[in-house]
Amino acid sequence: MGQDKTNSKRYLIYVACGSAAASANLVKARLTELLQKEKINAEFKTMRVSEVVSSVNAKRPDLVIITAGGFSTQGLPNDLPVLSGLPLMTMVGVNDFIKKVKNALKITEG
Amino acid sequence: MDLLIYYVSGTREDVLSFLSDKLRERNFVKDSYKRSLLEREKKHPTGLVLSDLVNVAIPHTDPEFANADVFVIGIPQNEVKFGRIDDPSVEIAVDLIFLFVIKDPNEYLTFLSKLTENFANKEFLGYIKERNMEKINAFLKEHVL
Numbered sequence: 001m002g003q004d005k006t007n008s009k010r011y012l013i014y015v016a017c018g019s020a021a022a023s024a025n026l027v028k029a030r031l032t033e034l035l036q037k038e039k040i041n042a043e044f045k046t047m048r049v050s051e052v053v054s055s056v057n058a059k060r061p062d063l064v065i066i067t068a069g070g071f072s073t074q075g076l077p078n079d080l081p082v083l084s085g086l087p088l089m090t091m092v093g094v095n096d097f098i099k100k101v102k103n104a105l106k107i108t109e110g
Numbered sequence: 111m112d113l114l115i116y117y118v119s120g121t122r123e124d125v126l127s128f129l130s131d132k133l134r135e136r137n138f139v140k141d142s143y144k145r146s147l148l149e150r151e152k153k154h155p156t157g158l159v160l161s162d163l164v165n166v167a168i169p170h171t172d173p174e175f176a177n178a179d180v181f182v183i184g185i186p187q188n189e190v191k192f193g194r195i196d197d198p199s200v201e202i203a204v205d206l207i208f209l210f211v212i213k214d215p216n217e218y219l220t221f222l223s224k225l226t227e228n229f230a231n232k233e234f235l236g237y238i239k240e241r242n243m244e245k246i247n248a249f250l251k252e253h254v255l
Contacts, residue, residue, distance in 0.1 A: 018154035022170065025219045026226065068154045068195065086196045090158050091230035 011042040011105050012061040015085060016049045016068070023067040027085040031065070034098055040107065056080065063104045081105075111212075111221075111255045112138075112180045115243060118207065119187040126151060126169055129182055129209055138211055143175040155193025157202045162235045165202045167192040168225075169209050173218055181221075181255060182209040185241060205238050206246075224254045 013031070017024035024046040035042050047055055049068050053075040056064065060080065067085040076082065081104035087097035116132060118125040130144035150171045157167045169192075184190075184207035191201040208225065212218040228234045228249075237245040 018150065022218055022222050026222050029219070029223060084196050086158075089195070089226050089229075090160050091226065092159070092161050 009041065011040065011063065012059070013042050013044050013063045013065060014047060014052065014055060014061045015044055015065045016047045016052050016071075017066075017085075018049065018068040023085070023089060027065060027067050027088045030088045031085075031101070034094075035101075038098070038102070038107075040102075040105070052076070063101065065101075112178075113183070113247065113250065113255060114180060115183045115185065115247075117187050118184040118190065120190075122151070122190055122192055123148060125184055125186070125190055125207065126209075129184055129207075133180065133182065133211060138176070138178050138180045140175050140177060143171065143211075146171040146175050151192075155195055155198045157192030157194045157204060158229070159194065159202060160229050160235060160238075162232065162239065164235045164238050165192075165204045166238065167204045167207045168222075169207065170211075173213055173215050176211045176213040178211075179213055179217070180211050181250070182211075183207065183243070183246070184209065185243070206241065221254070228253055 015024045015028050028044045028046055032044065045055070049066060049071050052064060056076055060077070064080060064082045065085040066082060067089065073082050083100055083104060087093045116129060118128055126148055127144060130139065130147055133139045134141065134143065147169060151169050156169050157165060159165055186204065186207065189203045191203050194200045194202055210221060212221055234249055237249060
């Protein structure tokens with residue numbers, strides 16, 4: 001109620017996988033498309049999981065998405081949302097995933 | 111893209127070594143591919159839990175170890191377990207192993223996108239569960255390769 005829709009904001013999202021080659025780019029491509037449908041404006045940066053902490057320290061994003069396992073959130077701010085990008089690889093629970101992304105970006109449902 | 115199908119057995123490492131050797135023999139990959147693939151799987155497991163009780167693994171490594179594009183399906187003859195991509199501490203027995211070698215990073219992404227898109231296809235999942243290689247072959251040729 002009375003909350004502004006923040007559609008004009010450009011969100012920064014980091015996507016990390018094992019090599020920054022395949023799955024991170026796949027998740028980036030799929031999520032770009034899905035967010036466009038939701039009229040959410042986002043900028044992506046793909047990286048290796050090993051680069052996440054230093055990248056976050058250099059510039060804090062709105063959301064971090066991980067597509068490789070064994071990732072520790074150690075060293076990251078407690079209030080920084082971190083999600084698994086797996087649904088965009090297995091195509092299981094994609095709608096739930098989008099809800100989680102919107103939640104993490106604090107976007108209220110229209 | 112070439113499609114190769116092999117029956118595989120033993121542990122996960124046995125299976126990946128076997129498939130790497132086959133690819134090396136046919137010059138699809140460089141000598142260093144096997145080591146890279148095994149290390150990569152150890153560090154970042156690739157077991158995927160799909161819908162309809164279907165589990166697959168998509169072992170892969172960096173394009174620099176590839177000589178030519180190839181898609182390999184391994185059909186386990188015994189229970190072969192892979193760590194889950196999202197939780198390496200949990201191991202899952204896989205129905206099939208989809209190993210792909212792609213030289214060009216952009217092609218690699220396109221391929222991965224096409225393959226995983228079809229993980230939402232019930233028909234395809236059914237063929238994987240049944241290990242119906244004839245149908246899988248036809249499906250992949252039409253939709254992915």
